[in-house]
Amino acid sequence: MGRIQLIYHSETGFTERYARWIANELNCDCVRFDKSITVDVSKADDVLIIGSPVHGGELARKRDIERIVSHAGQAQVMCFATGVAEAEEGIANSLLKASFTDPTRISLTYLPGGFDSEKLEQRTKTLLFLLRLMLKHRRNLSEKQKLLLRRTEVSGDYTDKELIGSFVSEVMRQVKS
Numbered sequence: 097m098g099r100i101q102l103i104y105h106s107e108t109g110f111t112e113r114y115a116r117w118i119a120n121e122l123n124c125d126c127v128r129f130d131k132s133i134t135v136d137v138s139k140a141d142d143v144l145i146i147g148s149p150v151h152g153g154e155l156a157r158k159r160d161i162e163r164i165v166s167h168a169g170q171a172q173v174m175c176f177a178t179g180v181a182e183a184e185e186g187i188a189n190s191l192l193k194a195s196f197t198d199p200t201r202i203s204l205t206y207l208p209g210g211f212d213s214e215k216l217e218q219r220t221k222t223l224l225f226l227l228r229l230m231l232k233h234r235r236n237l238s239e240k241q242k243l244l245l246r247r248t249e250v251s252g253d254y255t256d257k258e259l260i261g262s263f264v265s266e267v268m269r270q271v272k273s
């Protein structure tokens with residue numbers, strides 16, 4: 097198989113779980129990225145896979161991700177995002193548009209993650225508090241916004257290994273083409 101590299105950001109472990117499942121299937125490198133380290137994406141000759149949680153309707157660490165993508169050369173960039181929302185039609189496209197100034201050449205798949213407030217960093221806890229406060233003060237919340245409020249109140253795990261199947265097949269198709 098061609099050269100594939102997977103990098104991910106994960107604060108409470110749900111994106112990390114998918115990252116490991118996907119890397120296992122593809123037998124590729126799987127590296128966690130952080131603000132403090134420069135990520136070497138030179139192993140991604142064919143496909144660079146990037147995983148990150150959804151924070152406030154966009155990929156967490158989107159600036160770092162855009163910087164990494166700018167070093168990806170000719171590799172196809174395939175992102176996956178995890179959140180507490182349902183995997184409904186249109187979600188991947190809206191995340192793609194909200195997260196990248198130039199989404200051409202980048203694809204995005206949404207996978208249901210989970211919520212674990214105990215593992216959140218203080219900074220993210222504050223961000224979530226503000227997001228929830230804003231939503232609670234809004235009138236006429238959409239069903240999606242109501243679900244976000246409910247699912248960021250109590251811990252929950254919505255991950256499912258079966259859901260990686262089509263993402264993995266798409267990566268393999270990209271490598272062969």
Ligand SMILES: Cc1cc2nc3c(=O)[nH]c(=O)nc-3n(C[C@H](O)[C@H](O)[C@H](O)COP(=O)(O)O)c2cc1C
Pocket residue numbers: 105106107108109110111112148149150151152153154178179180181208209210211212216220221223224227244248
């Ligand atoms: C500050 C904050 C904002 C969030 N915003 C969203 C959101 O807009 N949509 C969504 O589906 N999930 C949202 N979530 C839930 C996370 O995306 C979800 O818990 C994710 O699977 C966590 O991944 P991780 O364990 O890899 O950090 C938010 C969580 C936090 C802490």
